Amino acid sequence: MTRRIEDYALIGDCETAALVSNRGSIDWLGLPRFDSAACFAALLGDEENGCWSIAPVDREARVSRRYREGTLILETRFETQTGAAVLVDFMPPREPLADLVRIVIGEWGEVDFETLFVLRFDYGRTVPWVTRADDETLTAVAGPDQLVLRTPVHLRGTDHRTVGAFTVRAGDQIPFVLTHCSSMATHIVTGDAFAALERTEGFWHAFSDRCPAVGPWSAAVKRSLITLKALTYEPTGGMVAAVTTSLPEWIGGSRNWDYRYCWLRDATFTLQAFMHLGYFEEAKCWRDWLLRAVAGDPSQLQIMYGVAGERQLPEWEVTWLKGFRGSRPVRIGNAAASQLQLDVYGEVADALMQAYKGGLPPHPRTGALRAVALEYLAGLWREPDEGIWEVRGARQHFTHSKVMSWVAFDRAASAVATTPDEAATNRRWRAVADEIHAEVCAKGFDPQLNSFVQSYGSKQLDASLLQIALVGFLPPEDPRILGTIDAVMTRLMSNGLVRRYDSGVVNDGLPPGEGVFLACSFWLVDNLTLVGRWDEARALFDRLVSLTNDVGLLAEEHDPRTGEMLGNFPQAFSHVGLINSALNLHRVQGPARARACHENVEAQAVVEH
Numbered sequence: 001m002t003r004r005i006e007d008y009a010l011i012g013d014c015e016t017a018a019l020v021s022n023r024g025s026i027d028w029l030g031l032p033r034f035d036s037a038a039c040f041a042a043l044l045g046d047e048e049n050g051c052w053s054i055a056p057v058d059r060e061a062r063v064s065r066r067y068r069e070g071t072l073i074l075e076t077r078f079e080t081q082t083g084a085a086v087l088v089d090f091m092p093p094r095e096p097l098a099d100l101v102r103i104v105i106g107e108w109g110e111v112d113f114e115t116l117f118v119l120r121f122d123y124g125r126t127v128p129w130v131t132r133a134d135d136e137t138l139t140a141v142a143g144p145d146q147l148v149l150r151t152p153v154h155l156r157g158t159d160h161r162t163v164g165a166f167t168v169r170a171g172d173q174i175p176f177v178l179t180h181c182s183s184m185a186t187h188i189v190t191g192d193a194f195a196a197l198e199r200t201e202g203f204w205h206a207f208s209d210r211c212p213a214v215g216p217w218s219a220a221v222k223r224s225l226i227t228l229k230a231l232t233y234e235p236t237g238g239m240v241a242a243v244t245t246s247l248p249e250w251i252g253g254s255r256n257w258d259y260r261y262c263w264l265r266d267a268t269f270t271l272q273a274f275m276h277l278g279y280f281e282e283a284k285c286w287r288d289w290l291l292r293a294v295a296g297d298p299s300q301l302q303i304m305y306g307v308a309g310e311r312q313l314p315e316w317e318v319t320w321l322k323g324f325r326g327s328r329p330v331r332i333g334n335a336a337a338s339q340l341q342l343d344v345y346g347e348v349a350d351a352l353m354q355a356y357k358g359g360l361p362p363h364p365r366t367g368a369l370r371a372v373a374l375e376y377l378a379g380l381w382r383e384p385d386e387g388i389w390e391v392r393g394a395r396q397h398f399t400h401s402k403v404m405s406w407v408a409f410d411r412a413a414s415a416v417a418t419t420p421d422e423a424a425t426n427r428r429w430r431a432v433a434d435e436i437h438a439e440v441c442a443k444g445f446d447p448q449l450n451s452f453v454q455s456y457g458s459k460q461l462d463a464s465l466l467q468i469a470l471v472g473f474l475p476p477e478d479p480r481i482l483g484t485i486d487a488v489m490t491r492l493m494s495n496g497l498v499r500r501y502d503s504g505v506v507n508d509g510l511p512p513g514e515g516v517f518l519a520c521s522f523w524l525v526d527n528l529t530l531v532g533r534w535d536e537a538r539a540l541f542d543r544l545v546s547l548t549n550d551v552g553l554l555a556e557e558h559d560p561r562t563g564e565m566l567g568n569f570p571q572a573f574s575h576v577g578l579i580n581s582a583l584n585l586h587r588v589q590g591p592a593r594a595r596a597c598h599e600n601v602e603a604q605a606v607v608e609h
Contacts, residue, residue, distance in 0.1 A: 003325065005247060005565040006549035008043075009065065009074050010227065011100075013091035014234040017243040018100060019043060019569070020089050022063055022550075024076055025053040031099060031147070031180040034233060034240045034307055035260040039147065041124035044246055044330050045321040047116070049124025054087055054102055054176070056080055057112040057165070067551055070222065071204035072230055073197070074551070083109025085168045092200045093234070097191030099180045101200075106172040115153065115176075117162040121145055123318050123332070127160050133188065138162065146183040150190040151176040211277060217582040220545050223552035224575035225277060228270055231572050233307035237285030238262040238293070239270055240307060242556065242568035248327035249557055249567050250513035256327055258334045259556075259568040261313060263304045264290065264344050265388070268351040269576045275358040276583055287355045290348065291365050299376055301348075303341045303390075304334065313337040339386040340395070345377045346404030346411075350471070353411045371425075374412055378432055381405040387455075388464045389500060397456040399444035400464035402436055407471050409433035437473070445480055451487035452480065460502040461491050463520035466527050476530045485527050495560035496543060497521045515557035515566040518544065522577025529584045541581050554578065 008019040008027070016036065018029040028043040030036035038044075042051035055061075058080040065076040073090040084107040091100050104113060119128055121142040128140035128147070138149045149155075153174060155164040168174060175193030207229055214221045232239045245258035267286055274283040293309035294301055302311060315333040323330050352366050381402065384395035413430035417423040443456040454462040466488060468474060469481045492499050497516040521544055528537035548554055549565070554574035556567025 005324075005555050005567075005569050006553075008553075008569065009067075009549075009551045010230060010243065010553060010570055011072055011074055011089050011091050012230040012243070013093045013095070013099070014230060014232055015093075016091075016099075017230060018089075018091065019244070020074055020076070022065060022076065023053070024055040024078070024087050025051050026089075026100075027051050028244060029100070030260075031145070034243055035258075037121065038123050039119055039121050039145070041120065041321060042118075043244070044318075044324055045124050047118055048120070049321060050120035051116065051118050052102075052178075053116040054104060054113060056085075057114050058082075061111075065551060067223070067226075068201065070208040070226070071201055072226055073201060073204070077107075078111060080109075080111055083107070083111045083168075083170070085111045085113070085172075088197065090197065090200050092191070092196040093203050095191055095196055095199065097179060097189055098177050098193070098196045100178040101191075101193045101196050102176040102178075103193055103197065104166075104168050104172070104174045106168040106170045108170050110167055110169040112167050113165070115155075115164045115166075117149065117155070117164075118160075119147060119162075123321060123330075125320050130157055130162065137188070137190070139188065141183045144183055146181050146185060148179045148181065148188050148190055149176065150179075210279070214582045215586040217541075217545065217578075217586070220548065220552060221277075221579050221582050223548075224554075224578045225273075225279075227553060227570050227575050228273065228572060228579075229282070231570075232282065232285075233262075236292075236308050237282075237287075237289035238305070238307040238309070239267045239286060239572060241266050241304075241573065242571050244568045245332060246327070246330040247324050247555070247566075247568045249515060250327075251325050251559075251564075251566070252327055253513040254327075254329065255514055256323065256329060256331055257336075257568070258313075258315070258331050259571075261304045261306060261334060261337070262289075262293070265303065265341075265347050266573050266576070268347040269580070270572060271351050272354055273576045273579045275354065275360075277579070280358065280360060283355060283358065284360050287352070287360060287363065290351070291363055291369065294348070294369060297372075301344065301373070302337050303339060303344050304337050311337070336386075336390040336392075339390055340383070341387060341390070342377070342381060342383075342385045342398075342401040343388050343404035345373060346407035346471075348373070349408040349411045353415070370412060374408060374429060377405060377408055381432075381436060389462070396454075396458075397443070398464070399440060399452050399455060400462075400467060402440045402444065403468055403471065403473050406433050406436040406440065406473060409436065410472075440473070441480075449487060450480075450483035452484045454502065461487055462502060463488065463492055463498050463500050463517065463523065466498075466520065466523040469527055469530055470523065476527075481527075482531065485524075485531065488524065492520075496540070497558060497560060498524050515559045517557055518547070518554055518571070518574040519556075519577045522574075522581045525577075525581040526584055529581070529588065534585070534588060537581075538585055541585055544581075545578065 029040040030038045040050040061078045061080045076087040086105045088103040128142040140147045153164045153166045211222045242259035246256035249255040293305045315335040318330040321330040387398035409429045410433045452465045454460045498520040500517045525541045553570040555565035555569040556571040
């Protein structure tokens with residue numbers, strides 16, 4: 001059976017996460033953090049690289065699955081000719097004695113199950129030393145790591161695997177509890193599976209029950225919100241772009257990247273989604289993480305960091321993993337962390353202003369950080385960069401990068417001045433913003449195409465141009481905005497969805513081959529909403545919502561030929577797009593990221609706080 005990305009569901013504890021297939025196999029998990037080396041890595045190899053399956057012996061069993069309403073507790077139901085049972089999978093947040101819990105519950109009749117537990121540390125390479133601590137407990141040790149598996153099911157070892165068989169009858173509840181600890185720990189205690197289930201359900205309801213209704217898309221918005229929460233590293237407030245590495249942007253291709261890190265750009269969009277839904281505590285945690293990660297020198301600003309703010313993210317290849325459906329290489333780390341991407345300065349400036357406008361308590365470092373960052377950017381914005389799509393070729397003068405540089409100075413110039421010195425500084429930043437604005441309009445717009453273009457002097461388009469209206473660079477009724485929307489729809493659409501690049505041209509220094517980028521299609525929804533083309537916006541949005549898998553999750557990209565998901569999964573950028581576009585359509589008041597336009601007219605907020 002060919003695996004698909006959409007066959008997986010997410011469980012997590014806001015510190016790390018696992019992917020569970022629709023056949024009851026956990027094929028991806030790193031402990032104790034999102035970016036830790038995986039101990040189950042079959043997702044990027046095969047079962048010999050680590051997996052944990054609990055499934056009926058009858059391979060013809062009918063399977064359905066769902067999340068418990070408002071939670072990240074996954075229920076996979078198996079029905080055979082002799083009975084039915086449900087596999088409940090979850091990871092208890094803030095639970096030191098249980099990292100992952102699986103409970104098999106009998107519904108009717110009886111079902112024969114088997115379990116296969118193949119543990120491989122270090123991304124599927126290192127076989128641990130497995131010991132039976134007592135009749136119900138196994139320990140597995142390799143180097144600094146130890147995993148403890150506790151269950152009443154009798155397990156036995158065979159050929160570096162652990163297997164077991166059991167029968168579930170109506171009313172039975174059979175638990176499995178997996179706990180990570182130091183290999184030096186000798187006094188091992190594991191948690192109670194059923195108490196952990198009750199606490200986990202309470203945790204998620206306490207979070208998701210606050211989500212406001214968003215018209216016909218309320219369920220999709222809540223599921224996306226829960227997913228974003230699951231991508232948040234709670235100890236620091238940082239948020240990973242996805243929980244996986246190296247899921248391919250094209251099956252068999254080499255565009256396989258590690259997304260288990262915190263991109264400032266992605267997290268900034270997420271901050272605003274949290275605030276628009278009224279989740280100000282989560283927004284504050286991210287704002288505070290940002291200020292810690294950025295530190296004191298704006299010349300050292302990175303586009304991404306580790307979940308605790310780490311700066312060193314060296315990229316290397318896992319040669320012993322064959323990749324998802326043969327898509328190699330498998331990469332750990334991300335060399336793009338060292339790139340120059342000017343748009344990040346605008347994203348950060350915008351996020352801090354939106355945090356202030358949203359009512360977050362001020363942070364004492366915000367003003368000082370903004371001042372030094374703008375001074376640095378004032379001497380940098382004229383330089384070419386790698387841009388939002390992280391090209392690994394020559395730097396270019398990307399139009400989007402210049403527009404976001406304008407955003408940084410525009411937002412600073414719009415700040416309230418309380419002294420003559422502050423007023424003078426604001427006038428200076430307004431002058432820089434006006435200079436950037438004039439240059440972009442002169443060099444980034446092509447009158448023959450009646451559209452803004454990817455980079456100065458280019459005839460190519462890319463989807464980042466859809467951000468021009470959303471950040472208020474020009475008013476939505478401006479003919480150049482309308483022309484750009486039409487050009488994107490004419491030249492970047494594939495089977496009704498938006499590609500990142502023009503006419504399939506990929507000029508980012510990498511081999512060709514990728515799907516349509518879902519976040520870009522949500523940006524088109526926002527643009528159509530902004531200019532009053534609401535029927536088109538809703539039709540496209542409904543199409544995008546239909547691309548979620550059976551449990552409401554989205555990957556980074558979509559294959560327009562086969563309909564399969566592509567790229568890392570689940571993808572924060574895609575779920576943020578769903579939330580913000582739903583809010584825009586529900587309120588019909590312009591984009592969720594609405595900003596002051598270049599005349600400094602304040603746009604109405606998408607959600608009243």
